[in-house]
Amino acid sequence: MTIKPIIILPDPILRQVSAPIERVDTDLQKLADDMLETMYDAPGIGLAAIQIGIPRRMLVIDVSREGDPREPLVFINPEIIASSDERSVYEEGCLSIPDYYAEVERPAKVTVKSLDRDGKEIVTEADGLLATCLQHEIDHLNGVLFIDHISRLKREMVIKKFTKAAKSGGKL
Template identity: 85%
Template sequence: MTIKPLIILPDPVLRQASKPIERVDGELKRLADDMLETMYDAPGIGLAAIQIGVPRRMLVIDVAREGEDKQPQVFINPEILKSSEERSVYEEGCLSIPDYYAEVERPAVVTLRYLDRDGKEQIVDADGLLATCLQHEIDHLNGVLFIDHISRLKREMVIKKFTKAAKSKAI
């Protein structure tokens, strides 16, 4: 397993839509393992493949609380089938937008279809932190960032800050 470098805002790769995965094989499972190791190292609770520069529709999540055993989950070609009318608000952050957090409102419950690590189709009803995390990571697969769900003014300030930081590192 290898820790991969994270793609950071304003890198345009983060705005790419990811392509569906055609088959689950050993190479894809190794990518899932690398993604989990990268996510845990960061540390974070979710990571989409595009965040390590791989434009494939796969994400990993572990929403286990501190002190609990790890509960890694792999979602291949995830698709939201249903979203609740009920909404919930969580303070979100992102490994690709380090040290920035904002409250985001999303559906409180989602029903998701995906392939698991073994390529078997699964359907899950998710609520709470898992629902928020799944929606956040699926947004990544569609080239959407959590800052797209906040006010335009705040979003522009964040993008400007990260663009300035990236330029100063490039010099």
């Protein structure tokens, strides 16, 4: 397994819409393993392929608590097929926007249809942190960042800060 570099805001690739995956094969399974390794190393609880520069519709998640056994999940071509009217607010962060956190309101429950690591169709009903994480990572596949769900003023300040850091060699 290989730890991949994570793409950081303001890199325009983060705004790219990811392409569907046509075939699940050993190369794709290796990519899933690399993504999990990268996510655990960061450390994070979710990672979309676009965040390592691969515009394909795949994401990995592990919302297990620290100290508990890992519970890695792989979602290929995930699609939200239902979401609740009930809302919940979580403080979100992002490996592509390091050290910035903001409260985001999203549907409290979602149902996601996808393929698993072996190419088998699965339907995942999620609530709590898993529901939030799935929505956050699926947003990435559509070129949407969690800061797009906060006020325009706050979003512009974050983008300005990261753009300035990128120009000065990455110093925040």
